[in-house]
Amino acid sequence: MPTLCSICTTARALVKRPKTGQQVCKQCFFDVFEEEVHITITQGAQGGGSIFERGEKVAIGASGGKDSTVLAHVLTVLNRRYDYGLDLYLLSIDEGIKGYRDDSLETVKQNQAEYGLPLKILSYDELYGWTMDKVVDQVGKRNNCTFCGVFRRQALDRGAAGLGVDHIVTGHNADDIAETVLMNILRGDVARLQRCTAVTTQSEDTIKRSKPFKYAYEKEIVMYAYFKKLTYFSTECIYSPEAYRGYARVFLKDLEAVRPSAIVDIIRSGESFVLDQATQRSMKAMRRFRTSPARANLQKPASAKACALLQGLESGLDRAAVRTTQMAGGEAPEGQRSIPMFERKLRVADGNATEGIERAVQRVEIKTE
């Protein structure tokens, strides 16, 4: 006697949901997965409303990977089914990584045709004059994610502005968010927990960003893509040595194996984390200090981080300098990772080369959301 779907109780159960352990049929799996994303969208704004406004232009950060491919598919379905009234676009950033991003962008082009969504591709090369291949040649593999992350943030904003878009959505899933919560706790960055678990975030100088897959498990996203036969690119970035996240990921996967609810439980913990009043007061004081006229030059908007890193690259940032900046990380104000010190290390060939870097790293705060 076949096991029946625990939702419709008529069709044969073919899938065990990784998130809940429920045995369900394929159709009910699709329905429940999409419905949960719909709930995140319609209740995810701060205060409880929808993250979208009717008529909004929304760019889907499309990397060609499973998460953003499933996101493009599900948003297209939900936009139609629930008449969100969104104008959807695909926005891809070409980081300039041969043998990786060029291949995944081919997948995005296929998605463009399949979903009938306009696609804009913007490259680091055209924006910054640097590809990640060149950056890695210069700074080595170890720190390259920092450059890539800062550049991508800014590139997505630029691309979105070029499209006249009000809102960017990304495929960050529940596993990504739980990992980030763990990493922030392990670093003592508790001030970040609420922000990193918010569905929607916006700072003064950036376009609104949302994560409709906040509660979608990675395993379910892969299952959804598999059963829907979606086209996606599944290779890991050839330069991604994000060791710290790697440990958090392995730990999370171990926890998930023992107790599947661990992922969502960790997210809930991050959401419920409330700073006590003394900490809030010191954060406020820090904010005032950070925006005082004397500090104004150091408090440039997010785009300045990309500029500062570029300045470093243009000045000939080498591996040794990068290592030094990494080791020099001091106390992080307001829960932010920062690089307040830089031990000067002049290059033999060019006595001025590191000055730009020195200024740059003093100014850069690397948000590790």
Ligand SMILES: Nc1ncnc2c1ncn2[C@@H]1O[C@H](COP(=O)(O)OP(=O)(O)OP(=O)(O)O)[C@@H](O)[C@H]1O
């Ligand atoms: N090159 C890019 N262009 C546009 N959006 C991107 C790009 N890289 C990442 N993103 C966005 O950021 C999200 C998280 O990126 P991350 O690098 O963690 O990849 P991922 O978890 O493997 O996701 P995906 O499976 O979509 O590649 C992606 O789902 C996507 O929405």
